[in-house]
Amino acid sequence: QKEVEQDPGPLSVPEGAIVSLNCTYSNSAFQYFMWYRQYSRKGPELLMYTYSSGNKEDGRFTAQVDKSSKYISLFIRDSQPSDSATYLCAMTKTGANNLFFGTGTRLTVIP
Amino acid sequence: NAGVTQTPKFQVLKTGQSMTLQCAQDMNHNSMYWYRQDPGMGLRLIYYSASEGTTDKGEVPNGYNVSRLNKREFSLRLESAAPSQTSVYFCASREDFTSYNEQFFGPGTRLTVL
Numbered sequence: 001q002k003e004v005e006q007d008p009g010p011l012s013v014p015e016g017a018i019v020s021l022n023c024t025y026s027n028s029a030f031q032y033f034m035w036y037r038q039y040s041r042k043g044p045e046l047l048m049y050t051y052s053s054g055n056k057e058d059g060r061f062t063a064q065v066d067k068s069s070k071y072i073s074l075f076i077r078d079s080q081p082s083d084s085a086t087y088l089c090a091m092t093k094t095g096a097n098n099l100f101f102g103t104g105t106r107l108t109v110i111p
Numbered sequence: 112n113a114g115v116t117q118t119p120k121f122q123v124l125k126t127g128q129s130m131t132l133q134c135a136q137d138m139n140h141n142s143m144y145w146y147r148q149d150p151g152m153g154l155r156l157i158y159y160s161a162s163e164g165t166t167d168k169g170e171v172p173n174g175y176n177v178s179r180l181n182k183r184e185f186s187l188r189l190e191s192a193a194p195s196q197t198s199v200y201f202c203a204s205r206e207d208f209t210s211y212n213e214q215f216f217g218p219g220t221r222l223t224v225l
Contacts, residue, residue, distance in 0.1 A: 008151060032211035043115070043201055043216030044154070051211065088153065092212045097142060097161055097205075098169070099212055103153035 003027050006089055006102025015111050019076040023089035023102045026070065030091040030100070033065050035074045038086045038104065048074070079109045112137050115217035117202050123223045124192045132187040132220050134202030142205035143185040144214065145177060147198040154201065160185055192224045
């Protein structure tokens with residue numbers, strides 16, 4: 001079993017929809033949770049990160065972490081065609097050198 | 112700042128050929144990484160280097176070697192390429208002073224082994 005599980009999709013939504021992307025994990029030592037966005041034929045870029053449980057909001061994006069359920073989410077409000085990309089969750093523990101990635105969910109926002 | 116740069120962008124090899132993928136970063140980061148990305152498999156760590164002069168195996172190191180030439184450069188070598196090494200390869204470097212381990216990725220090298 002992989003340490004981080006993510007539904008690969010693909011996910012296709014109309015412009016303006018609310019998008020929910022999710023990951024589950026098995027290692028309770030993870031404390032830092034990130035979402036990377038990867039446009040086609042580009043490298044991933046950090047979108048948001050959260051520490052431990054709770055919510056974090058940045059514009060149209062909200063990241064949620066529920067450590068009791070080992071479940072993290074990324075919500076995109078008022079989705080735009082420019083949000084079309086693959087979204088990868090990633091997580092790590094204090095002092096670790098490495099990130100543990102999900103497989104990525106490919107999102108298409110249709111105009 | 113160019114960030115993380117990788118060369119070449121594309122490469123086609125025949126089985127058994129060798130090649131070196133180059134990576135450089137200009138952000139003065141200590142840690143550097145090599146990943147491969149395959150459909151349905153996500154990003155898998157091949158090797159990483161926590162500092163100049165040190166390297167460690169990741170999840171899928173077999174068939175690869177690395178060299179941390181200096182603080183800026185981290186190369187990945189395929190000694191005898193196999194079709195199973197067809198993939199997109201990403202180099203990354205890490206922001207050393209954040210606890211959440213933010214990594215900055217290069218644009219990738221698309222490798223096909225025939």
